[in-house]
Amino acid sequence: MTTLSSAKVTSALLPVLFMTVLGLSVMFVAGHAQSATLHDAAHDIRHATGFPCH
Amino acid sequence: MFQRMLASALFAGGVAGLLAALLHFAFVQDLILLGEKYETGELTHFAAPAQDGHDHAPAPTAGADAGAAPDDGHADDGHSHGTGSDLTRNGLTVLFTVLVYVSYAMLLAAGFGLAESMGRRIDLKVGVLWGISGFAAFQLAPAMGLAPELPGSIAADLGDRQVWWWGTALATATALGLLCYGRSLLTAGLAVVLLAAPHVIGAPLPEGYWGQAPTEVGTLYSARTLGTGLAVWAALGGALAWFWTRGKAA
Numbered sequence: 001m002t003t004l005s006s007a008k009v010t011s012a013l014l015p016v017l018f019m020t021v022l023g024l025s026v027m028f029v030a031g032h033a034q035s036a037t038l039h040d041a042a043h044d045i046r047h048a049t050g051f052p053c054h
Numbered sequence: 055m056f057q058r059m060l061a062s063a064l065f066a067g068g069v070a071g072l073l074a075a076l077l078h079f080a081f082v083q084d085l086i087l088l089g090e091k092y093e094t095g096e097l098t099h100f101a102a103p104a105q106d107g108h109d110h111a112p113a114p115t116a117g118a119d120a121g122a123a124p125d126d127g128h129a130d131d132g133h134s135h136g137t138g139s140d141l142t143r144n145g146l147t148v149l150f151t152v153l154v155y156v157s158y159a160m161l162l163a164a165g166f167g168l169a170e171s172m173g174r175r176i177d178l179k180v181g182v183l184w185g186i187s188g189f190a191a192f193q194l195a196p197a198m199g200l201a202p203e204l205p206g207s208i209a210a211d212l213g214d215r216q217v218w219w220w221g222t223a224l225a226t227a228t229a230l231g232l233l234c235y236g237r238s239l240l241t242a243g244l245a246v247v248l249l250a251a252p253h254v255i256g257a258p259l260p261e262g263y264w265g266q267a268p269t270e271v272g273t274l275y276s277a278r279t280l281g282t283g284l285a286v287w288a289a290l291g292g293a294l295a296w297f298w299t300r301g302k303a304a
């Protein structure tokens with residue numbers, strides 16, 4: 001039982017990790033990257049979600 | 055598993071992002087525009103009509119404020135607000151709101167995947183609790199050190215704030231995961247340390263306070279961003295659980 005659930009967790013780890021990295025990357029680009037174009041485009045929602053903006 | 059996480063996150067993040075945009079325009083956007091009027095010097099709030107300060111007279115309306123803009127050295131800091139016309143600016147706000155909520159949804163979906171692989175069941179109620187926890191990690195805990203910034207307020211160095219923001223969000227998210235799914239005193243103790251550490255270290259603060267925007271607008275702004283954030287995060291958690299459970303059945 002323990003071996004079975006450990007194997008299940010291990011096989012889930014890679015997609016979970018990949019999804020986490022993808023989510024954090026999208027959040028970084030939309031909310032934190034400081035390129036002028038991105039900043040201007042996302043300005044209002046960066047303020048509204050509490051991301052440090054400028 | 056990955057496909058199910060991605061599909062659920064895209065659908066739920068899209069729905070929650072549109073709700074967030076709706077609430078943003080209902081509660082928040084007007085305050086941003088008002089803050090910018092103070093930030094640029096179009097309005098100032100230090101020249102209020104004379105009053106003894108204690109008679110609870112109605113507050114002056116923003117438009118009634120008058121006086122020369124203070125030389126605050128802020129006009130040349132090189133940042134701008136939004137881009138192009140109102141339509142473009144608001145359209146981009148909707149687009150990026152959806153993008154931000156899709157990113158939140160991806161993190162919650164990763165959490166769902168991990169929890170389910172550990173034998174924990176995800177249903178609508180659990181999903182809403184995940185959403186509220188996400189709000190606590192990514193908005194409430196960072197806001198306790200770095201309040202949502204109304205344009206026209208003063209803050210510390212951007213890089214320092216971003217480091218503290220990421221540290222606080224990730225530490226709080228990890229702590230809540232340990233508290234909810236951990237099974238020992240050790241994990242509970244570690245969670246408490248992670249919850250407290252960012253606030254013991256302390257957020258980077260400005261050297262002084264000389265923001266142009268009125269405190270009253272700033273506090274209302276913070277309360278509204280957190281209130282709308284809580285509502286949308288809860289909806290996001292519920293919607294994600296809904297798509298997630300249907301993804302399993304499919």
